[in-house]
Each structure stands twice: as C-alpha cells, then as structure tokens.
Amino acid sequence: MEYREGVLVKPYERLDLEQVKLLDEASLAILADPGFWCHNERVADFFRKHGANVREETEKGRSVWRVQSPAGLIREAVSQAPTSFVLGARDPANRLLLDAEVPRVYFGSGSETNVWIETEMEEFISKKEPSRVVKIPAFQELRGSADLLCRAAHICEHLEHLDFFIRPVNVQDPGINADNHDANKFFASLNNITKHVQAGLTNLDRLDDVLRMAEIIAGGAEALRENPIISFIACVFKSPLQLVADTADKVFAIVEKGLPIVISSSPQGGSSAPIQEAGMVAQINAEILAGITLTQLIRPGAPVLYGSVPVRARMDDLHDYYGCPEFNQYNIDCAQLARYYKIPCYSTAGVADAKVPGMQATFEKLLTHLYMAMSGAQYIHYAFGLMDRTGSFCPVQAVIDNEHIGKIKHCLREPKLSDTDVADALQTVKKVMASSSRLYTRHVRKAIRSGVVSQPYLFESNHEKEDRVLEKALAALNDLEMKPARHLDLSLVDRIYHEVPGILPGLKQHG
C-alpha cells in the first residue's frame, strides 16, 4: 500500500521505563481519586456500567457526575485501541500509516486561527547612506475567510514536507453560521488538497453532511472507511479533569460512524495543570486515557490518536508559552506514554510566540520542531505557519517552516550503514588514495542526485551582507501559489453541492 514516507527516527527518550510506569500509575491514581468531573450523563452511565464509581453532584446549579474509575477499567479499554491504522487521502500516495510501534514522524498544519498574516516587502532608504536601499517585510492582518482557507489548502498541497492538513485559518465569511460551518470548512479544504484532512466538528447535527461529502469524494461509505480521507479532533477534556458535554456527544457520533478521531487535551502548566513535569504529564495523561477509554467503550477497536498538547503558562501574563524548554519536556513525555500504551501519538511542535516571522519565530519553532521530531511522535500538528501562540497563520512562515522541517527530516533519517555501504566506502577510499588529487568530489555525484546529500538552505543569501530569508521565502510562496491546484472533479463538486446544503456558492468557483 502506498503512503507518505515521513521520517523514521530513532526516538529520543527523556524518561526511562520506570519513570514511564510511575507516570502511568500516577494518572490511574488521578482517575481513581479524585476522578474526573463529567458533564455528560451518557458518558457517566457508560463508565458506571463498566465498573466506575459514579455519583451525581451539583455544581453551580447544574448536575455533574464525579467518575472514579478503577485502573483495570482504563487499562482494559486502552489496550483495545488499535496500534496501527491508516489515515486516508484523496491521493492514495498521500495516505499516512500510523503505527504506535514504528516511530515514523509526520508533520502537519493547524489550527483554526482567525487571522491570516499577509506579507509584502517594502523598500527603505538608509538615512546614513541614501544610496543604500533595503527591503523590509510589512505585515497585514486579514480576517480568516473561506477564500483564504482555499488558499491555505492550495499552498499546503505544494509544501513538500507537509504530510497532513488541519485548517490553519477559520472561515468567518458573511453567510457562515453554525449550520454550514462544517460543510464549508471541509469543502474548502478537500477541494484544494489531496492530503489527509482533519478538523474539529463544529456542529454535531451537521456530521452527516460532512460524512456525505467525504463519501462522495472517497467513492462511497465503504470506500471512506477503507480510505478515511477525513478524521476528527475532539478536545473532550477541559483541564483540569472536566469532561465537556457537547464534545463527548461528538465523540459518540464520530466513533459510532467508524472514522478516526484524536482524543486531545491541552492543559496549561501553571494554570489548568501543575507546571512541574510530573504533575502536568500525570494529569494530561489521565485526561487522554479517560477520553480514549470512552472511545473504546463506545466501540472496541475504534481508531484513536493519543492527542497531547501540553503547554506552559508565561508568568507575566498567563498566556500559553510554546517556545520554551518545558514544552518539549511535557510533549516528549507524552510521546513516550503513547508509545507505552501502543497508541499513535498526535503531538505538537512549531508554534511561535512571536507575532511575525523573524529570528524569534525561527528560534521558537526550531526548538520544538527538532525535539518533537526526535521524540518519534507519529503525527505532529501545528507545525506550519502558526504565529502568536496559535493566534494567527502566516503563509510565508509556513514556507520557511517547510524548509526547516525538510532539513529536520533529512537530519533524522536512518543511518545508511549496511555491509554494502561500508564495502563501497572502503573501495572509494582506496580509489581516491590512488588518485593524484586525493579528492572525493567525483564520488559524491550519485549521492547528490539520489538525495542522500542535503541541499543548501533554500533562502540563504549569496554574498550580500544582509539576511534575505523573508524576501526569498516570499518569492518561493508566490511561485508555489502559481502552481495549479488539484481540485475535485467538477462532477463530484456538483454532486456535493446538490447533496450537501449550505456550501457558499463562491467556493464552487475554486472547482
């Protein structure tokens, strides 16, 4: 079967097995006492039927169920989650093979920002040397729209190292409402990208619309289950330890429909979770385990990703803080726990706290891109173009991130060290030492052409004494946007418009 190559890494691990087990036991202890606060009666009943201690309480005038689960219940359910499964794609070559026991890393976008940052280079004249003109980027904020989402999907289709698509910009057009939000966001994505598309579900009532659209594209209900071109993200826990009512209903529906789902949690160390590594990871792991347990109680063997997005708070304003060492520590621990449970890991990297591209953004992004790739987490989202702590999406930054991720993938490739490789090397050494120049240059040519040798940084300056990364990346973005889109066949578009209500007429033009 065809699937994207990703990069197969040798995982870097912070924790030894004893520490992993310690965190696992701590999470199970949390789920036993105090347990979690469940705002969904159906979930509470489910857990009760399977042996949890559930009692109804009243909180601020509303019913809430305290669910205290025995370790055996969680362990048994989690063990039923599949170790490997496929996330499909319009183009079969773009499918992803997720296997918890194989540290093959994929990078993708995310996540639903409201602001698109457009970049333009402006010329400035030096006051000191009027003959000296430099180009400086100017940034403009645009409100997220369906057109911009189409552009984002088109750009991401052509980003070589982007393996899957989570919409990086929200649709906020006039005419978009809770009833047609899902149809429009999925259509704008699927009509412009042939890679796997994943999103949260806005309105449970519209799930059938989304599934109908996906079935038309995949070639029917059975074909969609075999090649799930879409999947869903459910942040079923609001940290700390509170299961959200409507998201839980979505989990029921999606799992019952047989499509893959991410059970994601995103506590903030220092506010909604302990800031110390042990407490943060024990809590987020408890939340994710409870969510995964729910999926397996609904349908044993349901394809689920262990979705960990632990962040830490800044101490000056209590906002999320992505580009910091603790982010990597939390996230690497979670990747190890997911591996321990043999569930593919949806992880996080590449968010800049910086508001615009530049040196700060590069530092923050690379710090997490590299470490999280090394962790061996299978599915790393947020990795392209996200700025301002996930507040905005900047396409030129996505182009830069693509280059950096390409270099990281290259760096982490498996060593090429077979007996044949060594024998070839020894023969080459003998040949070169017998030559008059003693240069290896003629022997690197095959390696260069086969991609064994990496290429220079795409946006490097030639000989100028100035940094032109943004200018060059912007030119690359413009070239990339000139490439043709891989739209759906018009006949499929017509069927979708006919059978799925509420898609904006303007989006059809993109077909």
Next chain:
Amino acid sequence: MKNELLEKIMFNIIQGRMEAEDEGVDEGLDGQPAVTELIQEAIAKDLDPQQIITECLTPAMDEVGKKFEQGEYLIPDMLAAAECVGTAMEIMGPSLLKAGIQSKGKMVLATVAGDLHDIGKNIVAIMLKGAGYEVIDLGTDVSRERIITEVKNSGAGYLGLSALLTTTMRQMESVIKGLADEGLGNSVKVMIGGAPTSKEFAEQIGADAYCEDAFEAVTRLNALTA
C-alpha cells in the same frame, strides 16, 4: 557525421566517467568503456589527436560549463569532467608530442613551505588540466628553492602558489622575490590563491593575479596566455 568514437568520448566526459567502473550521472553506465578506455582505443585507431581535442574534449567541457551555469551541474560534476579531460591529455601525451601539438601553457603549482593544505590547489590542478594546460604539481609544503628550481628546469611560463594559513602566506612573497633574483621576474607570471589571500595582498607582494577560486584560476590563466 562525427566519428562515433569521438561522440562516445564526449558523452563520457560530460558524464564525468574516467574508467569503465565509474557510474557517471545517468543510470546503467557502469562497466561500459569510459574516457580512459575510449581514448586508448582512439590512439590504437590512429585518430588525429588534434581532432580529438577540437571536436571532442573542448566542446565537451563547453557543454559541461553550460550545464554548470544553468544549475544542472554542480562543482563535483565539473571536476569529474575536467579530470577526464586531464586524463585524456595525459594518455595522449606521446601522440601529441609526436604530432607537434603543444599544450596551452605550462604551469608549476605548489602549496608553499610550512603549509600542508592542498584541496584548493588540487582542484585548480584538475580544472587547469581540463582546460588544456600542462600542470606540474609539486604538492604541499614546497620550499622556495625547490619551486624556483622546478620553474627554471621545466621552462614553465606560469607559477601558481597556494596557502591556507596566515602564517604561511608570506612565503609567497619570498618565492616571488626569489624568482626576481634569478632573473625570472618578467618571464614567469605568478598567480596566487587561498583563503587568507586577496587581490590587495597579490598586488602588495607583486603577484600577477589573484584567483578567488579554481574557476577564476582558469579565467585568469586564459587571460594571461591570450
């Protein structure tokens, strides 16, 4: 129609294949005769060496140069092709002598005393040979006395000096003075290169040309021999 053997030689120079076991750029060439074997065949068949140079070696290098300028070829490809031409010229040496065909010029090349670095110098040697020059490479850590003796004995009109260290670059000045003392100051043109050197340094020590890289070395020497 061009001789089929010349076509093959030209193709293999562009592929940078010196010997039959070399891979080249395209797939599936391993084991097929390369420049060494083909030139030997050409000599055995009494092909005119001048024809080999003008119809084969020169246009092959022109083609490689174009591919480099267009970004299709990288420096290793350029060097591999130049090495092939250098090898072809060496194999054809006796035939060229017999036919009275002279090289474009003769250069003595050396890394100066106290300095063991030779990557740049070796690349220059390959490129110059590939461009049709005769190169007498003295190697590294070569004393001033030996350089001057070799220049005198060989009758070379050109001297290339290389240094990578700030501590050894001054040796170049000493060699140039030595040439002047021997009365060779006007008859031998000196080109220098190496990381710590510069155009200004070349002027300061009385060198005839500074070369930033191997490509410039070929260009400068072409200008000096014109």
